[in-house]
Amino acid sequence: MAEQNIDEPKAAGAAAEWIDGETKVLEAPGDHGAELRLWLRLLTCSTLVETEVRRRLREEFDSTLPRFDLMAQLERASDGMVLGEVSKRMMVSPGNITVLVERLAESGHISRTTSPTDRRVQIIALTPFGRTEFEKMAAAHAGWIADLFGGLSTKDGAVLLDELAKLKRSIVGSLGKAGRPA
Amino acid sequence: MAEQNIDEPKAAGAAAEWIDGETKVLEAPGDHGAELRLWLRLLTCSTLVETEVRRRLREEFDSTLPRFDLMAQLERASDGMVLGEVSKRMMVSPGNITVLVERLAESGHISRTTSPTDRRVQIIALTPFGRTEFEKMAAAHAGWIADLFGGLSTKDGAVLLDELAKLKRSIVGSLGKAGRPA
DNA sequence: ACAAATAACTTTAAGCTTGAAGTTTTTCGA
DNA sequence: TCGAAAAACTTCAAGCTTAAAGTTATTTGT
Structure with a gap:
């Protein structure tokens, strides 16, 4: 596992990681490592929250x-x-x-x-x-969401919100380009 | 497959939005609007990417x-x-x-x-x-991920990666607190 | 007017996912 | 040693999800 302070994000789409290993880094063709890492981390956060929300909906509301x-x-x-x-x-x-x-x-x-x-x-x-x-x-x-996200400062929250807006524009832009029906 | 609206982030966990409406904003109890908005945006990005990856895996690799x-x-x-x-x-x-x-x-x-x-x-x-x-x-x-994330500058990518690390710490910290088995 | 196209679902087949219960093996403790 | 506990799956019942095909109802083009 690469030298990340927080431990391994391995969930869906995790092919990402093999760019991290010294083994593979050599032959990286277009070096998409940065994007893959970003995607992996995004997915990890999203999965963690979603799993917790599902669990609590089930346990506390049977829903x-x-x-x-x-x-x-x-x-x-x-x-x-x-x-x-x-x-x-x-x-x-x-x-x-x-x-x-x-x-x-x-x-x-x-x-x-x-x-x-x-x-x-x-x-x-x-x-x-x-x-x-x-x-x-x-x-x-x-309340659950507030707890889960509560460790972020107001500033970090604002920055993250802003960066995610940019990311969303990037994604939507990319999806739009390939002539898929809107 | 339904064509999905890209503009409005309404996916899973979307209860968020009702804080936005003028109707509800008055009575917001602890005002968790910021966190909910953040969660909603995060989820939207993640869902958009995941849906696209699934689609291409299916269409291009029948997987x-x-x-x-x-x-x-x-x-x-x-x-x-x-x-x-x-x-x-x-x-x-x-x-x-x-x-x-x-x-x-x-x-x-x-x-x-x-x-x-x-x-x-x-x-x-x-x-x-x-x-x-x-x-x-x-x-x-x-390549798909690189395309989807490619609209983000190197700087933005770095900032986002960093903020997501902080978010993950917040989430993991919050999950850890409530004595759930690791 | 009326046939073809379009819309708005509904149904179906298949796959993913989970929590809980069950099976087989190992390990541990008296 | 030997029975209880733990481990590592596997099976099961239920629910979510989708793409594709099917229905029924409305619009459109002529």
């Missing part, structure tokens, strides 16, 4: 992150939201939403109606029960 | 990220690696590895042997075929 996210989308839409819109906002496939909605409707957290003006469209909304439950979860969630 | 990661772990271990060690390094459950190993063994990418000294232990290693395949994928992967 899951996807369900929480779906309810979060609905929280601000008091009139409900079209299924396709939820899918886009959550960046997941429509089929996925269908399944989640089924479960959340069964458990009484959300309601689902067919649009009166377009019978293809499904409108989903939090039920009062769902809203109450979500508010409890959201408050707890905010 | 998956978990398989790639598993092979990446083996790449540097020419003598093979114990299954439990792989599980720890990849930060996933042992049962998960069992399944992945089965598939990769079937396809001839890895070999699997029972340790001669301890018959509980499974040792897995890349086959020559697996190694060749992995090297192709790894080279492509490094």
Whole structure:
């Protein structure tokens, strides 16, 4: 493991590391080591937080992150939201939403109606029960995140937020270039 | 696959946003808005990259990220690696590895042997075929990441790497505090 | 008006992932 | 030594996720 002060980030995409080893560094073709290290570290942070959030949602609320996210989308839409819109906002496939909605409707957290003006469209909304439950979860969630990120100074937080904005522009720019449908 | 909106970061954990809305900002209890925004942005970057990597692994190599990661772990271990060690390094459950190993063994990418000294232990290693395949994928992967992160200046990359190190310390510190087993 | 295209889901098949429970081996302690 | 405990998986049930194919409903082009 390279000389990093914090210990090994090995998760998904971890092919990164082999550039670190003295063995491979010699033959590095375009030397993408810096980017790989960055990606690996980003992924590690993200995975650590996500794993912890999942764990606590399960243990403290017997729920899951996807369900929480779906309810979060609905929280601000008091009139409900079209299924396709939820899918886009959550960046997941429509089929996925269908399944989640089924479960959340069964458990009484959300309601689902067919649009009166377009019978293809499904409108989903939090039920009062769902809203109450979500508010409890959201408050707890905010606390967890605050704890996990709390070791960062205000300044570091601001810098990180800014650098991540730049990174996002880089990513989106790169994705846009290759003629993938927007 | 739904075309996902790139602009708004709404993915997993997105309860964040409701602090942004004028509605909620008034009653923010401990005001964890800064941390939530940071988390949301981090997650967005990570998700965008991961989704793209998965897509390309599938389209260009008919493979998956978990398989790639598993092979990446083996790449540097020419003598093979114990299954439990792989599980720890990849930060996933042992049962998960069992399944992945089965598939990769079937396809001839890895070999699997029972340790001669301890018959509980499974040792897995890349086959020559697996190694060749992995090297192709790894080279492509490094290029994808370089593209995605390439819009970042060297300076920004360095700053981001540093801030992420601080963040990771914050996270790990926070996780450590609550007496969860390491 | 009406057929073709488009939209908005839903269904399906396949793969990933986990926590919990189960199996086989080793190790440890009295 | 020998039985209990621990280790290292494996199996299982459930849930998430996606791409692709299928349905039903609405729009469009002519």
